[in-house]
Amino acid sequence: GNSVTQMEGPVTLSEEAFLTINCTYTATGYPSLFWYVQYPGEGLQLLLKATKADDKGSNKGFEATYRKETTSFHLEKGSVQVSDSAVYFCALRGTGGSYIPTFGRGTSLIVHP
Amino acid sequence: DAGITQSPRHKVTETGTPVTLRCHQTENHRYMYWYRQDPGHGLRLIHYSYGVKDTDKGEVSDGYSVSRSKTEDFLLTLESATSSQTSVYFCAINSRDTLNTEAFFGQGTRLTVV
Numbered sequence: 001g002n003s004v005t006q007m008e009g010p011v012t013l014s015e016e017a018f019l020t021i022n023c024t025y026t027a028t029g030y031p032s033l034f035w036y037v038q039y040p041g042e043g044l045q046l047l048l049k050a051t052k053a054d055d056k057g058s059n060k061g062f063e064a065t066y067r068k069e070t071t072s073f074h075l076e077k078g079s080v081q082v083s084d085s086a087v088y089f090c091a092l093r094g095t096g097g098s099y100i101p102t103f104g105r106g107t108s109l110i111v112h113p
Numbered sequence: 114d115a116g117i118t119q120s121p122r123h124k125v126t127e128t129g130t131p132v133t134l135r136c137h138q139t140e141n142h143r144y145m146y147w148y149r150q151d152p153g154h155g156l157r158l159i160h161y162s163y164g165v166k167d168t169d170k171g172e173v174s175d176g177y178s179v180s181r182s183k184t185e186d187f188l189l190t191l192e193s194a195t196s197s198q199t200s201v202y203f204c205a206i207n208s209r210d211t212l213n214t215e216a217f218f219g220q221g222t223r224l225t226v227v
Contacts (some may be wrong), residue, residue, distance in 0.1 A: 034215055041219035043203055044156075089155065093207075093214075099144065100171075101207065101216045105155030 002027045006090045006104035009030070013080055013111050020105045021075040023064075023090035031094035033057075033066050033073040038087045040076070047075075085111045116140055119204050119219035126226055132191040134222050136204030138184075145187040146216070147171075147179065149200040156203065162187055194198040194226045 006023040013019060025033065032051045036044040048057035050066035052071065059066050073090060075103045091106040116139030126132050136145060147159040148171075158171030160179040168179050176198060178190045191198055204219040 036215075036218075043220050044205075044216075045218065049215055062191060091216075092217040093216075099207065100146065100161055101205070103148075103156040105153070 001108040002031065002094050004014060004090050004092055004100040004102055004104040006088075006107055008105070008107065009087075010108040010110050013033060013109070015082055015111055015113050016079045017111075019075070019077040019080045019109065021088055021090075021109070023073045023075065023104060024069050025073065025090070027071075027092055027094040027102075029094060031070075031092040033064070034093070034101075035062070035064055035073070035075050036089040036091060036103075038089065040086075054089075055100050080109070080111045082111045082113055085109055117200075117204060117206055117217055117219045119221060119222050122220065123223045124225070126194050126224070128145065128195060128226055129193050132194050132224065134185045134189045134202055134204075134224070136189070136219060138187075138206050140206060140208065140212070141184060142206040142208045142217075143184075146207070147177075147187070147189045148203045148205065148207045149173065150203060150221075151200050159189065159202075191224075194224075196226050198224065199226045200224060 003026045035047040036057045037047045038044045048059040050057040053068035055066045065076045087106045089106045118137045120135045122186045146161045148156040157173045162168045162181045180188045205216040
C-alpha cells in the first residue's frame with residue numbers, strides 16, 4: 001500500500017535559518033505529492049503540491065521538488081520566520097485505495113527569534 | 114476557503130456513552146474522510162466515503178461507525194466511548210477522481226472521554 005515517511009521532529013531553528021524537512025514515499029504508479037501545514041488549534045491546509053515527476057511546488061517561500069528516482073519530496077525554505085512555526089505534513093494521493101490521501105506523521109517546526 | 118464545518122468543536126463525554134460528530138460540506142465533493150490526530154501518530158484514517166451510502170473502513174475503525182445519507186453530511190459515531198478515543202478528530206473532503214486535487218480539512222473536534 002501507499003506510505004509516507006517524514007523526519008521526526010521537533011525541528012528547532014533560529015529565525016532566518018535554512019529549513020529542510022525530509023519526506024520519502026512508497027506508492028505504485030504516479031501519485032501526486034503534497035505538503036500541508038497545521039497551525040495551532042487549526043485544521044490542515046495545503047502549502048504546496050506537485051503532480052508529476054520533476055515538478056516543483058512552491059508557496060510562501062517554501063519549495064519542494066517531486067523526485068521520482070529517489071521517491072522523495074523534501075520541503076525547503078531559505079530563511080524561516082517565527083510565523084512559520086507549525087506542524088508540517090507530507091502526503092500523497094495515489095491510485096490505490098480509492099484515492100485516499102496518505103499522510104506522514106508530521107514534523108513540528110519551532111522557530112526562535 | 115472550502116466550505117467544511119465540523120460540529121461540535123469541543124466535547125467532553127463519559128466512558129460508555131455514544132457520541133456523534135458531524136461533518137458538513139457545501140462543496141458537493143464526492144470523497145469525505147474522518148481522521149484522528151494523536152501525538153506520535155500523525156493522522157490516521159478512521160473511515161471514508163466515496164458517495165452517498167458508500168463507506169468503508171480505514172486503519173483504525175474499531176469502535177467507530179459512519180453514515181452518509183446526503184452528499185453534504187458525513188457522521189462519525191463512537192458507539193460506546195472509551196478513554197482511548199480521546200483525540201482530535203478531523204474531517205476532510207476531496208473532489209473528483211483525479212489525483213492532483215488536494216484535500217480540504219475542517220477545523221477539528223477535540224473530544225475528551227472521561
